Amino acid sequence: MREKVLQWAWQKGLIQGKASGVKHLAIHSLGTWNLHHPGPDFLNASIEMDGILWHGSVEIHGNSSDWYKHKHHLDAKYSNVILHVVVTNDRPVIHHGKEIPTLIVDATVVQWLTILKDPTASVLPCSHFKRHFSADTIMSFWEKRIQRKRKERPAFVLLAQYILHKSSVLPPLTLSSRQRKLQHYHASVVRARDLLTPTEEPTYSHEKLLQLWTHLQNSGMTFFEIHQLLLNGFVPLLWNAQNNQELQAYSQSLPAETNTVLRKFKATGNNPKNAFESQAIMEIYKELCSNKACLTCEMGQHMLTT
Helix, strand or coil: CCHHHHHHHHHCCCCCEEEECCCCEEEEECCEECCCCCCCCEEEEEEEECCEEEEEEEEEEEECCHHHHCCHHHCHHHCCEEEEEEEECCCCCEECCEECCEEEECHHHHHHHHHHCCCCCCCCCCCCCCCCCCHHHHHHHHHHHHHHHHHHCCHHHHHHHHHCCCCCCCCCCCCCCCCCCHHHHHHHHHHHHHHCCCCCCCCCCHHHHHHHHHHHHHCCCCHHHHHHHHHHHHHHHHCCCCCHHHHHHHHHHCCCCCCHHHHHHHCCCCCCCCHHHHHHHHHHHHHCHHHCCHHHCHHHHHHHHC
16 A cells, blocks of 8 residues: 555544554644654654653554665664554664654545545445435535536536627537437527516525526426426526525425436435535535545545544
């Protein structure tokens, strides 16, 4: 296993294991990750061992014998190491005539880290792990998705802007296979604009948001097109601090999307009940899963600590 993965897990407090060389070990401070300078991996850690609080450095290796392989025993920068964290304790490390206390990483932690960092995985690494995302995580990623779309201004946001009379230009749009021919869709957008009275209101009430569905339906759009336009166009465009709660409640009143990404999460027990949850889960997939950032994900961290 790459040492960088173990270092990341240590920095997040996810490493569990069995102590060797001491009877009791309690970590008070993990130390500061030494990413850019020669020397031990973590500096200024505080660790209580057998009733004595030690201050010093932590070094992390796959095998304890790597200490000698990397010639740390000849480097004065490692003289202040108080704990050696390893996957395999294949050789005791003797420094100043004494064995450096060792923390042997629990086999379960190693197993999860290996699964989470497998670059060849064709399914979600957490697919066999059942746990719902917390309400805070869903809230956070819903807001990230909305704010990202506000900033990126995708075609659906531009269409919503046009329908609300906030733009006089009908934007170009490439439609998916589930949508009708472009000219028919644009004709529906124009009809929706004509049906909707211009407004300068800074906020939209829940009732007004519900009326949008009726206007779009009367314009001739399909259920799928309306759903996409509301979620990916109107909600990001209308979002602001004043509208936040209204738009959350509105998203919760809309049905969840159905797509390949969301079907992957069903195996983890995360089957979204509404669009608020499905939008958040899709953003989790885009930001974390697509970048193989499992170790920064709530799901991945729970896998390591349970």
